[in-house]
Amino acid sequence: MKKKLLSIVLAASMVTAVAAGCGKGSDEGGGKSDKPVELVFWHSMGGAGGEAITKMVEDFNKAHTDIKVKAEYQGSYDDAINKMKSSQQGNAGPDVMQLYDIGTRWMIDSGYALPMQQFVDEDKFDLSTLEKNILGYYTVNDKLNSMPFNSSTPILYYNKNAFKEAGLDPEKAPKTMKEVKEIAAKLTKKDGDKVSQYGYSMAVYGWFFEQFAAKQGLEFANNGNGRKDKATTVEFDKNGAGLNIFKMWKELYDTGNAGNFGRKTADTQNAFNAGKTAMMIDSTAVLNSVIKGVDGKFEVGTAFLPTINEGDKGGVSIGGGSLWIMDKKDKNRGKAAWEFIKFMVSPEQQVFWHKSTGYFPITQKAYDVQEMKDHLKKYPQFQTAIDQLHASPVESRGALLGVFPEARQVVETQIESLLQNKITPEEAVEKAATTINSALEKYNKANK
Template sequence: MMLFLSACSVNMGGGEKKLDPTSTPGSASTGGTKNVIFWHAMGGGTTKVVDQLVANFNASQDKIKVEAVFQGTYDDLLSKLKASMGTNDGPTVVQMYEIGSRFMIDSKTITPMQQFIDADKWDVSQLEPNIAGYYTFNGKLNSMPFNTSNPILYYNKNIFKEAGLDPEKPPTTYEEIKQAATAITKSGKATGANFAIYGWFMEQFFAKQGAEYVNNGNGRTELATESLVNSEAGIKTLTWWKDLIDTKAANNLGRKTDDSKKAFAAGQVGMILDSTAALKGIVDSSTGKFEVGTAPLPRPADSKDGGVIVGGASLWMMNNRPDDEQKAAWEFIKFLTTPKEQAYWHINTGYFPITPKAYDEDSVKENLTKFPQFKTAIDQLHSTKLNTATQGAVMGVFPEARQIVEGAIEEALNNKKSPKDALDAAAKEISSKIQQYNKTVK
């Protein structure tokens, strides 16, 4: 995580590089096929899906050849990308998780996607506005959304029935979660809930309350200088979370969402939070045992209008590659946004299509019939009002900040500090690191 604090050690590029409009894809000096290197962090079964998308593009034309290279976790990928900066060993296009966006911009090593969009007069309205919104800064789309998700509540309908709860009326507020979880625990059938200690969830709870996570318009009007994690939205959330644990309405299984999912699949807990991208796996793991219900991410009953922030990653163009290579990569990126390819991506990974027209594809309609729970995720995405809170925070030390927040949540849940004291300390530490980072950028 110290990568974000040592930005000054990166061999930065020379700022935004303007493309030569006369160059065309396939016009390599060798006169042959233009090669494009695509670095990504999609592991497991998703690697095969990425490889298939690349194969589909390569088969669709004969002037460009894309090679996808898996680089490990998001953090591994960032480390390898940083090591490649200032050399010719890096990728043409790189996938970067959403919380790496500030660093990518500050590194001066990227060509904003907006340059290709403007040159090609490409219609940005093809994209989901609430997805494109995260990656848009000062009216410019810096990167192309790729894998996108948000968190929802998963609940065991059978356990709800056994606890005397209506399985068709899931809880949607903090208060209703407490009531339902308490009823489940008292029934003796399972523990009411488990929420993994994941910093992403805290970020989402802020957005759901219409609250910003850092100052200066969530770091979007100008560089953030201060963490707001200890504001009312944070204290209210952590106090509620701790109360669930203290009253046995929920349990604490630590930071791993996999542990939370395993407990849910085993019928040990009635409710969990997880990414929409986990939906298919969660439903499959319950087959023959119980019916899975889904509901929007909860919020305090008295909170302002809010929504969810998109998670996942986007595609960034590296500016040290030749113009014609970048243009070739742009052709690949455009191909990935087409409804047919987005439908394939969505069905096989569980990530949202970034192109709304993908929902018109028969394959997507069939998939929604098979997994009706996904409609919750779609409705939650579309009902979110785009503002600085729901666009999401941006700061150069976000990965490290997320770890600090997780530590604060642990301290509160384990009775080492009060929610306020834990978040006050976290905010102070994060603010200090933000300010150190900003100095390296300046």
Template sequence: MPRLWSVLRVRRSLTLAGWAVLIAALVGCGAKPTGTSGDASSTGSGGAGAPASEAPTTGAADKKPIEIVWWHAMSGPLGEAVNALVDEFNKTHSDIQVKAVFQGNYDEELTKLKAALGTKNAPHLVQVYEIGSRFMLDSGAVEPMQTWIDRDHFDTSDFEENILGYYTFDGKLYSMPFNTSNPILYYNKNLFREAGLDPDKPPRTFEEVAAAAKKLTKDGRYGASFAIYGWFMEQFFANQGALLVNNGNGRDGLATESLLNDEAGVKTLTWWKGMIDDGSMLNLGRKTSDTQQAFAAGKVAMTLDSTAALRGILNAVGDKFEVGTGFLPRPADAKDGGVIIGGASLWMLKDKPEEEKKAAWEFIKFVVSPTMQALWHVKTGYFPVTKAAYDEAIVQENMQKYPQFKTAVDQLHATKLSRATQGAVIGVFPEARQITERAMEEALSGKKPIQAALDQAAKEITEKIQQYNRSIGK
């Protein structure tokens, strides 16, 4: 099968500096801005390259290229990276032209999609965050990726199993992973040294984090600060091997009940609140941007954030101190578990002409090829979805420059795929996350006892799940 595009035939020897020049040229010369707002993430054939278009045949110049509309939620530098991918595809595929359209953040984009389904305004491809998966499945509007994988004999054996696992339902891959991340612990190595802690041995358990936080708290500094973010709560469940909803996290059948008030939830908030109560944890509320700023300023020694935030955090810290990274902590007695992937995937809508869906599939193969995933990873900090991308020179050089990212890769590979780590799928996930965050606030502030706050939240989430199930006739 032909390689991606001729200019990248020597990609393995291309340096990071060389890629930077190429990226700048792509963004500056061909990519048109599609929107401006905050980061929406804040939050292969043979596993190889996608085929380049064949040289036009006689008369091909007179044929109008197929236009594919792709809705996405990436803005700022992420949007520029999206535009660079699209621009390069368009330059190397004369018979297909992709139009990337920024539609706001993930929530805004999904709202617009719901209004467009069944109309001529619907796109061919749409980027949907992971918690929108249940809605997409139930919409009846999607063409499973498995259809094209099987038809094209497309080899996914080189893809990351834990990334594919999230978007696989009933043995079929329904959407193509695109931008993926997981949460890690960030810590200030300088403050660890001052406190007599090993800067190369980050705490791995709830108990170790609590003990370290106490030692790190002094002179107006706090040991830690974690944003009150529902995604973190979901991750702490998975890291204990616990289900967030019943029926195998909604994967063995439609979920009908929230398990937020089970032992995993109580244990997590008891640990978290204990640090707030003893003064070693600074509670800054729901915004991860607030904890990022406090960490970069040296006000807190440990925080949690997405792997996709790594580059931004390192840039904000600069040379003020050395940043360390560690696995997401879990209770010392937790036997199984791991992290759930976050981010988003690409969904194909089925109500389009076959020729246009085939063209959309060509674009999908292009963006998940190792070369393009290497470029995407270096520009954004998201995981490559294929293992072969780590062999690319640009990724290896980037890993040397940012060794902290290896923690995220190791954590992904250490995670065993299970119903817990595949993540929950419910049709009301955005609402459930908001309810969870309210319960976290009530418990951590002492407004309600932990069990009572989680019981009420679980009851409300269960009611919303059941209402949703009735709305789709199930």
């Protein structure tokens, strides 16, 4: 009898122990723990962006006792991707990752992340308040893959004082690249062969090539810019987009009125701030730093990205990056990551983020916040970016390529060769298309 009783007690103890163990949580997130869920957030924001993220994460942690987020800077986006690939071998990567826009196709194909749409649907989260053109880039087959976070578009920056000195109306910025060419001639200042102020400049940047293609309303790649199906070839060599861009770039540069300060956009920006160029194309994200850099030396004007042709009906595509929830095979961690992302895109946080960095608020509700209204009143230049975003058709949202980082470098190499008179615009188009198509073929074979 004693043995039987002892067996019953032992069995009951084991059941209790198992139940207690289950209560502490499992890979399926079946229970809750007294300890906060700890999340790792990888980002690639240095400077003001990094400081803003640190503050946002601190505020989140203070407001959420059940979740603790640790933000870790990973260097450039490319550095972060390489670390991500290595970390996946031991499931040691982050819970949330910031990735640049052109890494979207790669991340989808990798299978490393969970689609954001899953969390949106489960939580019945209202996406209608977010900017549709920004959401559009990260939406494929009606499924949102990641949450937009640091979003930007290119705009024209110009020196209003220089316009006045040249007898130009400072409230009338050029709307086409033909007008840019004409106005640049009037703005350029020369002392013999030495140029003290170029009329216009833009960095040798593949993103600008993509933007001018979108502005023409033409696709960069086939299969609906890689959205109906994976892109297998580029389209810019067939639809005329590439040739129009290369010709425009070369003709403008050959006038001697357009400066070339290399691939780094910061170098062109510094030239503009110092008055060495009177107009430039750059991201909306640098507006704050431009205004601070100019420091009152002249009034900064902003305008839409000029069109290449008079009747172009396209718009601009979103640049920047988004937030991905990595698949850690743990429902509790996934839900915690979703709570963190909702916080990061809330109106108040997006106003703080915009004021700190210059990136777009991705939610329209941010413009109802008084702090944002005051900010726009102080810096009306940013209204240009908002108007341009809303005026852009969703069809101009940009392409998805698994080899986009390489594609940009290929385009930049061709632009440099073109400006150095090593190749013609026609040859630049052919070489860029051939090289990118070859990379696409290899990528698609490896990612069936």
